[in-house]
Amino acid sequence: MPKILQLSAHVADMIAAGEVVERPASVVKELLENAIDAGSSRIDVAIENGGMTLIRVSDDGCGIADGDAETAFLRHATSKIRDAGDLEHIRTLGFRGEALAATAAVSRIELLTKTADAEIGTRLLLDGGAVRLHEETGCPNGTTILVRDLFYNTPARMKFMKRDSVEASAVLGAVQQQALAHPEIALRFFKDGQQALSTDGSGDLCAAIYQVLGRQFAQGLSEVHGTWDRFAISGFVTRPTESHGNRSHQLFFVNGRCVKSRLLTSALEEAYRNQIMVGRFPGCVLMLTVPEDTVDVNVHPAKTEVKFLSERDIFDCVRYGVEAALRQTPGKIEARLPQQQPIPQPQQTAAPAPKKDFYRTMNAADYKAFLQQLGKNAVTASPAVAKTVLQKDEQIVADQVELPLPVSHAPQPEPPKETKQPDDAPWRIIGEVLSTYIIVEQGEDVYFMDKHAAHERILFEKYKAQQQPIAIQTLLAPVSASLTPEEASAALENLALLETFGFELEDFGDDTVLIRGIPADLDPEQAQAALSEAAADLLAGKHLRAEDLRDNLLHTVACKAAIKAGWHTDPLERQKLVDEVFSRDDLKYCPHGRPICIKLTKSALEQQFGRA
Ligand code: ADP
Ligand code: MG
Secondary structure: OHHHHOHHHHHHHHHHHHHHHOOHHHHHHHHHHHHHOOOOOOEEEEEHHHHHOOEEEEOOOOOOOHHHHHHHHOOOOOOOOOOOOHHHOOOOOOOOOHHHHHHHHHEEEEEEEOOOOOOEEEEEEEEEEEEEEEEEEEEEEEEEEEEOOOOOOOOOHHHHOHHHHHHHHHHHHHHHHHHHOOOOOOOEEOOOOOHHHHEOOOOOOHHHHHHHHHHHHHHHHOOOOOOOOOOEEEEEEEEHHHOOOOOOHHEEEOOOHHHHHHOHHOOOOOOOOOOOOOOOOOOOEEEEEHHHHHHHHOOOOOOOOOEEOOHHHHHHHHHHHHHHHHHHOOEEOOOOOOOOOOOOOOOOOOOOOHHHHHHOOOOOOHHHHHHHOOOOOOOOOOOOOOOOOOOOOHHHOOOEEEEOOOOOOOOOOOOOOOOOOOOOOOEEEEEEOOOOEEEEEEEEEEEEEEHHHHHHHHHHHHHHHOOOOOOOOEEEEEEEEEHHHHHHHHHHHHOOOOOHHEEEEOOOOOOEEEEEEEEOOOOOOHHHHHHHHHHHHHHHHHOHHHHHHHHHHHHHHHHHHHOOOOOOOOHHHHHHHHHHHHHHOOOOEEEEEEEEEEEEEEHHHHHHHOOO
């Protein structure tokens, strides 16, 4: 029998390091958490070569007393937990007491620290966890930790590191998450000597979003604010028209901690159902506040997964919170006209043309205007807007969930109905242009309404609300539709289902299907096209839940039954469409997420004509 020996503390640290310290970004995350726990109001992070040769984190927090400095690097050394009972109330972020020990085990560390009441600071050097030097030094209050040559003594782990640029992106992601979680802390990030991010520490989340994620993201947001049972949600979500191609712009925080959660992703996306284009995703920065005993944040030491004890309530809190925010979003999007350049006066030199990369910088006036647009009138600090960093998808894509988990749909309480009245100024139809857009005047605004998008949404809502199957009109002469073999078999396997959507079909052999009846609103000329699209929905919907497939089929029927752009529409029909859209406030986008109305304001026109 081999003899059982206890591992030396050093070997144990190296093993722990493998769990906590995966890559430079995980070191930065831990060091940032420590700096935040230390009550800092300003933190600087710098890396060189993706963090592989140097990571430096400086804070102005409480510092470490000279007598505690070496202890802080011992395994299970923490000032944050005293006994097992404390585990129930994990208020601070880091709490395992092993981040410093694990990092020190696989790098060379320099610590400079001073508490406010100490006369002089402490300097500590460690190599692979062993203390090389401990001396007094002059330094400001707070703590600076330098981590050099990460994994220098674990070549096996070093091999797993990606290109420096990839590691740097992951570090940036970690810094961004903390910057958003803590708008009250002024955070800066320097990459190889270049400043790549800076927040002003004003405490305003909207300002932090702008400084961290850029102007374009910050401009198209709706504010979320709500409570559900013991859970509270706040933050910002993108409007349906400002969707993204992937989920990398979805950031969720639970009690200040950035987390991954399929539950949260699917609750968010549920709120956008039928308002966003297929294959497009909403973005968000959402903060959930939940009682500490209802969440387990410690599923894995280095991971950010959470477990909620009450999933249904969390789901509803997010879903209804976001839905309420979207309901209040103005549905009629304002036309974006190019800014008029002031006409240069003879004695003045002409203003320089805006640069191509201009769009991520904003002057103070622009910035205030966009904050006001978000309903935030109080701008306190002037934001450091000079440089915000371009967010590459790869940066956080790795941290994102691939697919939303289907959530069981138990009967749920109805959300409180909106009491907001639609704008009730009278409207007047001016006419129709390009056989597509109906022009309407209301108050001081002019609207362009896409008649197809409007009709499609109205029909979709009608079908969705009705309990019975869609009414069928029997065709005088059945139409034979030749489909692809896959479409034909999908249709024939779902005859009963298709009948509830208004299609009465019969197998005619050889991938041909005989259409005997079609949805009542449909023009018989559309029969074949509608069926082939419905069959394609069935094929694509194999892995969808029933409810999503149903919505897709309703989209298809609504789209085919709706009046088309280019068709002649008689004035009565036009009036009916406009009245529906202007008297209801739930008709904002077509079921694919395209806007129904675009607004041109009087002031935008005046500006263009040089009257303003
Ligand atoms: P934990 O954060 O889980 O307590 P760490 O290994 O990360 O464990 O840190 C050990 C201890 O070192 C902390 O509990 C804290 O007392 C001290 N410490 C670490 N970083 C800082 C810092 N930036 N400022 C003040 N104290 C710190
Ligand atoms: Mg810690």
